[in-house]
Amino acid sequence: GVVEACLLHMLRRRAAGFLRTDKVAALFTKVGKTYAVAGDICKKVQELQQQVESRKNQPNGQEPLKRQGSTTSKTPVLTPQAIKHIWVRTALIEKVLDKIVQYIVDNCSKYYEKEALLADPVCGPILASLLVGPCALEYTKLKTADHYWTDPSADELVQRHRIHGVHGRQDSPSKRPALGIRKRHSSGSTSEDRFAASAREYVESLHQNSRTHLLYGKNNVLVQPKDDLEAIPGYLSLHQSADSLTLKWTPNQLMNGTLGDSE
Numbered sequence: 001g002v003v004e005a006c007l008l009h010m011l012r013r014r015a016a017g018f019l020r021t022d023k024v025a026a027l028f029t030k031v032g033k034t035y036a037v038a039g040d041i042c043k044k045v046q047e048l049q050q051q052v053e054s055r056k057n058q059p060n061g062q063e064p065l066k067r068q069g070s071t072t073s074k075t076p077v078l079t080p081q082a083i084k085h086i087w088v089r090t091a092l093i094e095k096v097l098d099k100i101v102q103y104i105v106d107n108c109s110k111y112y113e114k115e116a117l118l119a120d121p122v123c124g125p126i127l128a129s130l131l132v133g134p135c136a137l138e139y140t141k142l143k144t145a146d147h148y149w150t151d152p153s154a155d156e157l158v159q160r161h162r163i164h165g166v167h168g169r170q171d172s173p174s175k176r177p178a179l180g181i182r183k184r185h186s187s188g189s190t191s192e193d194r195f196a197a198s199a200r201e202y203v204e205s206l207h208q209n210s211r212t213h214l215l216y217g218k219n220n221v222l223v224q225p226k227d228d229l230e231a232i233p234g235y236l237s238l239h240q241s242a243d244s245l246t247l248k249w250t251p252n253q254l255m256n257g258t259l260g261d262s263e
Contacts, residue, residue, distance in 0.1 A: 001085060003088050003097070003101075003127075003131070004024055004085060004087075004088055006117050006118065006127055007024060007027060007088075007101075007104070007118070008023055008024065008027075009112075009116050009117040009118070010112055010113040010115055010116035010117070010119075011023060011027065011111060011112060011116070012111055012112060012113060024087045024088065025045075025087055027104075027111065028041060028042055028045070028087050028091075028100075029042055030111070031100065031103065031104060031111075034107075035100070035103050037096050037099055037100060037103070038091075038096075038100050038103070040094075040096075041087070041090055041091050041094060041096065041100070044090055044094070045086055045087055045090050048078065048086060048090065049086070052078060052083060092131075092134060092135060092139070093139045095135045095136065096135065097131050097134070097135050098128055098129075098131035098132045098134075098135045099135075101118075101127060101128045101131055102125075102128040104118055105118050105124040105125060105127070105128050108124060211241055211242075212239040212240060212241045212246065213239065213240050213241075214237060214238070214239055215238045215239065215240050215245075216237065216238040217235065217236070217237045217238075218235070218236045218237075219235050219236075220233045220234075220235075220252070221233065221234055221235070221236040221249065222234075223249055223251075232251050232252075232253075233251070233252050234249050234250050234251040234252055234254075235249065235250045235252070236248070236249050237249075237250075
């Protein structure tokens with residue numbers, strides 16, 4: 001939907017078609033006349049649309065049988081959302097959306113007004129470049145309506161952190177560990193256990209729980225608790241719950257477990 005909004009921004013009437021309600025379809029069709037990659041997408045979209053129309057024309061009694069055999073059938077089942085964005089979706093799955101947008105940007109004067117997004121010398125190429133990543137993915141299994149994103153568990157995050165910390169000490173000893181946790185004593189298993197426990201406790205208490213989600217984190221944020229005290233570095237994090245936002249700050253010394261006799 002976002003890509004379509006960019007493609008439709010200040011699109012010329014000739015490119016969009018005077019009488020066509022589907023302006024994206026008109027744009028792809030016109031580009032397909034001079035660009036073979038877009039022409040192939042037009043053919044595939046027309047085939048998909050014909051399959052959708054043929055399913056609509058089938059008797060109601062045969063539709064459940066078709067759905068039951070859809071796992072073995074070569075004909076894909078398209079949701080209403082997929083049909084709505086079928087042009088951009090097909091180009092994305094075929095991994096040519098970035099190439100089509102780049103072609104449109106290179107020939108923007110044919111399709112867009114001067115103030116259009118894709119006619120902009122900076123924004124147009126940026127949009128085409130941003131689509132290179134999504135077009136490199138394999139969409140073998142798309143998300144369904146009942147699919148919800150879940151954050152990694154605390155154990156998984158701690159394991160990632162420990163792996164990152166090991167590589168950091170081997171490759172670049174001076175590299176700052178993640179979350180500002182610094183291992184002061186490296187000679188002994190007790191120190192290693194305390195380091196792991198500190199990381200686990202921090203992740204579980206601040207980042208990973210069933211009530212809040214971490215929105216933003218920044219290390220070495222200086223906070224001055226009193227006017228006569230020196231600023232203290234710590235980890236600043238922004239969390240979202242069901243009804244509020246919470247800003248948390250944890251001093252690096254407290255995270256390291258080396259607070260000592262400090263106030």
